[in-house]
Amino acid sequence: MPYVIADDLPDAPAGQRFRALLERPQILQMPGAHLGIAALLAKQAGFESLYMSGAAMSATMGLPDLGMITVDDVAFHIRQVARASGLPILVDGDTGYGEALNVMHMVRSFEEAGAAAVHLEDQLLPKKCGHLNDKKLADARDMAAKVAAARKARKHLYIIARTDAVASEGMDAAVARAQMYLDAGADAIFPEALVTRDMFAEFARRMPGVKLLANMTEFGRTPFFTAQEFEDLGYAMVIWPVSHLRVAARAMEELYAAINRDGGTMKMLDRMQTRAQLYATIGYHEYEALDSSLVATVIPEGMPQS
Template identity: 60%
Template sequence: MTYLVATSRDARLAGDRFRDMLAGPGILRIPGAFNGLAALQAKQAGFKALYLSGAAMSASMGLPDLGIISKEDVCFFVRQIRRAADLPLVVDGDTGFGGILNAMDMVSSFEDAGAAAVQIEDQELPKKCGHLNDKKLISPEEMAAKIAAASRARKHLCIIARTDAAASEGFEAAVRRAKLYLEAGADAIFPEALTTEDMFRNFAKQVKAPLLANMTEFGKTPYLSASAFESLGYKMIIWPVSALRIAARAQETFYDHVRQHDRADGMLGSMQTRAELYDLIGYADHEALDGSLKKTVVTDAMRGAAAE
């Protein structure tokens, strides 16, 4: 239920709420949500935290994930997701949108928008998806300075340092970078694009910190469950782009159907009904806030029932 009609919202700072979750038992299951509606659906399904992927944001804007979108683009998504679901939100901050000062400004802006945590990676610009070839990294020292600056700039935001070094510099280099980033002030580590269970296990044995596993599809990481990652020593698992991939395929199917059949009612069984949508977004609750609006009558047709 969105912020306009919520009767109770957690008054704690978002970063503090997320730290409490990290301190609790078990692995945090954090699905990606690429807009406010997806965030509401994830909350309705029972998830307690969300992830905002740069790749998902870029794709939803019709752009590749190459560091094209701006800090203000991301803040727009952060605000709508936080307002819609009021769940701790982990935000993909790419490379920090530039150098040290840019990373500090990003942290402040994300906090103001409502983020709980930010992920910063050690790639050069233009950056690439972590599961693609030929990634170029900044030096470990430059990344550590960026992490230290981000940590100094935050009031409550959790800092998650991502390293892409395993693919280009080797596993041990990724471990060394992770330890350096922790010393610089990172709260957690995200080792990107590890390719085997043994690599995940060995990384967790060598890096003593909350670790994030990226369960993205069609990449280099084997498909593992949340419980499997937990047994390997991981505290967080994200499915960053999965919801967008599902939504994109459904939209593609819809457009193909309408083009072929010249009508959409053949796909009613695949649609969320009007009544279901209104219930999800709290339509009646919003109406009740404005006495000038007459309450909408939910009919059988809105529920998807055939008219008699």
């Protein structure tokens, strides 16, 4: 039954529930799910936490991932995913939507919407996907100030600092930045766009005792590793940020081509959820039953007089 109508809504704040998952020895696996229906399907598959990608949210709005969406845009997505699934969500906070005060506003807005965790990155606007070239880095002290602002504003939100420094400044600089962000109050570190197994291992070796996030995106600079391989390399979390969107976009592309080619959807039925399957996913009958239990039907007696 969907959390939004269940009796067992989580009592603990989302950030506390996220921390509890990280206290377990196994790696925390978070597939991307930035829509309510995706969150329900991921939960149905057995995942206990979800990730919301800025790139996925931007693309859904028909926009590139260049830091163009707003705090309110993201909060809209957080609310639907949190309500639909009840799972703790890690949210992409991009560069914080401005400077320190903007970061504090973001943190409060995300917490109110239901987020469990956020990651901030040390790029300058217009920011880029971490796996693209020519990223412009912020001064490490400015990024540390944003991390400190997030820490000051949060009630329970888990704060992850992302550094994109490896590509342009090297491993030593990335490690130094990461340590500065930890000193400023980050709970964990996200080293973006590492390109070899040895690089992942080295970063983990140089950050002993620190919770680390790995990004397993497709068509980027990182080779394919499984969740278990990341765990063996010393990582506590792994995300597949845009995988769901890539699969869905390809499916929609094929659907529209089929309608245009065949004049209808008759050859695509085997690619679709049935009505019954969709209703089961979204809890249609549970909602229907709840409505009838709350609103008693009044049966008219006789006929009105003219």
